[in-house]
Amino acid sequence: MLDRMTTVDHLRQVRLGNLRTVLLALVDKPGSRADLAARTGLTKATLSNLAEPLLANGILIEDAATLAGMGRPSKPLRFHPDGPVAVGAEINVSHLAVETIGLDGETICRRLVPTDIRTSTAAEVLDRVAELVREITPPRPVLGVGLAVPGVVHDGVLVRAPNLPKLVGEPLADALGRRLDLDVELDNEANLAALAHLWPRHLAGEDFVHVSADVGIGAGIVLGGEVYRGASGFAGELGHVVIERNGVRCTCGSRGCVERYAGLDVILKEAGRRRLDSLAKALDAGDAKVLQAVRDAGQALGVGLATLMNLFDVPTVVLGGSYAVLHEHLSAAVQSEMDTRVLAGGERHTRLVASPLGEFAVVRGAAGLITRRAVQQPERLFA
Amino acid sequence: MLDRMTTVDHLRQVRLGNLRTVLLALVDKPGSRADLAARTGLTKATLSNLAEPLLANGILIEDAATLAGMGRPSKPLRFHPDGPVAVGAEINVSHLAVETIGLDGETICRRLVPTDIRTSTAAEVLDRVAELVREITPPRPVLGVGLAVPGVVHDGVLVRAPNLPKLVGEPLADALGRRLDLDVELDNEANLAALAHLWPRHLAGEDFVHVSADVGIGAGIVLGGEVYRGASGFAGELGHVVIERNGVRCTCGSRGCVERYAGLDVILKEAGRRRLDSLAKALDAGDAKVLQAVRDAGQALGVGLATLMNLFDVPTVVLGGSYAVLHEHLSAAVQSEMDTRVLAGGERHTRLVASPLGEFAVVRGAAGLITRRAVQQPERLFA
DNA sequence: GCACTAAGTTCAAGCATTGAACGAATGAGG
DNA sequence: CCTCATTCGTTCAATGCTTGAACTTAGTGC
Numbered sequence A, B: 001m002l003d004r005m006t007t008v009d010h011l012r013q014v015r016l017g018n019l020r021t022v023l024l025a026l027v028d029k030p031g032s033r034a035d036l037a038a039r040t041g042l043t044k045a046t047l048s049n050l051a052e053p054l055l056a057n058g059i060l061i062e063d064a065a066t067l068a069g070m071g072r073p074s075k076p077l078r079f080h081p082d083g084p085v086a087v088g089a090e091i092n093v094s095h096l097a098v099e100t101i102g103l104d105g106e107t108i109c110r111r112l113v114p115t116d117i118r119t120s121t122a123a124e125v126l127d128r129v130a131e132l133v134r135e136i137t138p139p140r141p142v143l144g145v146g147l148a149v150p151g152v153v154h155d156g157v158l159v160r161a162p163n164l165p166k167l168v169g170e171p172l173a174d175a176l177g178r179r180l181d182l183d184v185e186l187d188n189e190a191n192l193a194a195l196a197h198l199w200p201r202h203l204a205g206e207d208f209v210h211v212s213a214d215v216g217i218g219a220g221i222v223l224g225g226e227v228y229r230g231a232s233g234f235a236g237e238l239g240h241v242v243i244e245r246n247g248v249r250c251t252c253g254s255r256g257c258v259e260r261y262a263g264l265d266v267i268l269k270e271a272g273r274r275r276l277d278s279l280a281k282a283l284d285a286g287d288a289k290v291l292q293a294v295r296d297a298g299q300a301l302g303v304g305l306a307t308l309m310n311l312f313d314v315p316t317v318v319l320g321g322s323y324a325v326l327h328e329h330l331s332a333a334v335q336s337e338m339d340t341r342v343l344a345g346g347e348r349h350t351r352l353v354a355s356p357l358g359e360f361a362v363v364r365g366a367a368g369l370i371t372r373r374a375v376q377q378p379e380r381l382f383a
Numbered sequence C: 001g002c003a004c005t006a007a008g009t010t011c012a013a014g015c016a017t018t019g020a021a022c023g024a025a026t027g028a029g030g
Numbered sequence D: 001c002c003t004c005a006t007t008c009g010t011t012c013a014a015t016g017c018t019t020g021a022a023c024t025t026a027g028t029g030c
Helices: A007-028 A033-040 A044-056 A122-136 A172-180 A189-196 A264-271 A276-284 A288-312 A321-341 A358-376 A378-382 B007-028 B033-040 B044-056 B122-136 B172-180 B189-196 B264-271 B276-285 B288-312 B321-341 B358-376 B378-382
Strands: A060-062 A077-079 A085-091 A095-102 A107-114 A142-149 A152-154 A157-160 A184-188 A208-214 A216-223 A226-228 A316-320 A351-354 B060-062 B077-079 B085-091 B095-102 B107-114 B142-149 B152-154 B157-160 B184-188 B208-214 B216-223 B226-228 B316-320 B351-354
Touching: A007 A033, A007 A044, A007 A077, A007 A358, A007 A378, A007 B007, A033 A044, A044 A060, A044 A077, A085 A122, A085 A358, A095 A122, A095 A358, A107 A122, A107 A358, A122 A172, A142 A172, A142 A189, A142 A358, A152 A184, A157 A172, A172 A184, A184 A189, A184 A358, A189 A208, A189 A216, A189 A226, A189 A358, A208 A264, A208 A288, A208 A321, A216 A288, A264 A276, A264 A288, A276 A288, A276 A321, A288 A321, A288 B288, A316 A321, A321 A351, A358 A378, B007 B033, B007 B044, B007 B077, B007 B358, B007 B378, B033 B044, B044 B060, B044 B077, B085 B122, B085 B358, B095 B122, B095 B358, B107 B122, B107 B358, B122 B172, B142 B172, B142 B189, B142 B358, B152 B184, B157 B172, B172 B184, B184 B189, B184 B358, B189 B208, B189 B216, B189 B226, B189 B358, B208 B264, B208 B288, B208 B321, B216 B288, B264 B276, B264 B288, B276 B288, B276 B321, B288 B321, B316 B321, B321 B351, B358 B378
Parallel strands: A085 A142, A142 A184, A208 A316, A316 A351, B085 B142, B142 B184, B208 B316, B316 B351
Antiparallel strands: A060 A077, A085 A095, A095 A107, A152 A157, A208 A216, A216 A226, B060 B077, B085 B095, B095 B107, B152 B157, B208 B216, B216 B226
């Protein structure tokens, strides 16, 4: 019991909580003080009070009065066009990507650079990322950088990344932070892809799992509006869920992992293709062998997802990354396994949807990590 | 946004929160106002203030002054011996059980009655339970009843219970509540067994999964000090995690469910025994066939648990129910599968322990559900 | 111009904790 | 037996944020 909270502190917390509520409402859409008061349940008096420092600090801007109907015209508040921004960056096996967004979540600038970084050192990669970040950063205050990597992250360090062995153990967050003189938050790409579907607009509406296969298979699990990371950041390792206990040996030491049946590399190999776009083309052309490879992967993925759903009881699955590209030919097999294997009862339903976010999902999630933190802890906006 | 909270309301919340903190400290152990102030981080002034209504309402009692060392003697506060109690009740396939506990978690009275209820109607079972509850309820205020059932629960209704088909769909909570004129909270036995390891004393220390096999295999998953139930109460269905996608057909419609390899009925059948105690005896005698049956179950269970841990990233597994009885001969196989299949990284560790709580774990959890709610929402104590 | 409507502002009231000062109850030492 | 040191418990003014009602501002409609 170390929390020493005076009443005054509590009242300040109340104020910060209300500030958060107002900012959340503004992320949803702009509105006048009176409108925001109505939407948040606060009083007009409080809203005037809360808006004042946000305006004074250049977070919000007051539009010219709108002449709408009777009564005194309202002056809508919205995020300042020169207000703070957040940067998202992604380091992946075959590409680097960056994006800047404002507090409203609108994209300001983005870049995706195909790069094979497998042979590069951490320093080289970080230099390149820092350069890209500088290129796309507008002349506005920067709240911080979200950095996505394909692997397990714990305390700002990449703990496990089978596909990026050279970066494992490196304090990536600190290293990039020093290069840019900014706060850097490191996280798993699966978690961030999931976050992108949750913030600033909740595309799924409730708890969901976002599954993608780019390198390995990662599930980002969203429970109660928060990405669930587990005790050491290892949560959601769907790729190593076992579907055949005596099945194919996996690099992780286990046998019969989902990844060995539904990983993108496996699909490509079974289909006799080298790249995703060629695979997708063959699918559209109706190539039987390729279709079968995708269906087989879907079946294995469905088994793993059924297991996940029986453990987490999450109603919705979002197919992202390569799975989103393939979803048309993948979904039927996945859904079929889920239907037969997920325990049903009452009005329980399972929903399977494809992500609409495309290849920038991960960077958007990375940037969103930062804007979300700023909104949830509004004191950061006044630093 | 429907929450309308005045500042006054917020301050009242602060008070309730502090009340909760104080009660939590008292559940840990009794203490004087000064001691509690030190342990909770609140001031002596606040503690006097908070203790006053608790004493006035017969929740706490002030012991005679203790003469300990120098200075004014302290008058320790503890839960009143005639203060409110909570009732736990368990309906299971082969037995009914009840227990009453005080706010400190001490057992007041308990009963376990072997009964085959499979042929009974819901009304008959509830009548019998109500009778048992009345028999063990002391002449003290009753906070409510926690009712444990072997199945999936949602909104006070038993939604799925393969072993108790006659009770499915019945509004058990309401029905028992009417019989006793008390608040009844219905929950899954797996969740409640897990809760018993968490409240009032946290036996595992952090996040953990409690696994038991009595009817089916249920996992109670504890995340951040709370039992995780999922969106519709279906979370933790470890029994229907798939370990062989083309394996043995399961009653649930799937194939290769853990339950079909590690369920108690399966173990008994493979071992050629009819009851758990006979099985345990054969194990102690070193019966090779029985030992093998238990090891096989342990292997299957280990695979399922490895999958669970790769998804939830929970460090500790508690073996409960029949598994606790068998753990000596079961653990090695379980641990071995977990070691080879759970993704490891950094200082990650997995711990496998046997529950020390015995056959009353579930009812204690059921009663704990009520005392816990009372402590977390102290306003309930002043009703 | 005048009534009407709605937006935004001002201000006293209200509450639980704090910290310091105070009162209470004991042991130690002469 | 009296005084000092020590610790327990109580009293009380001060604190700060939201509220709701009253008020000001700035438009529309006729």
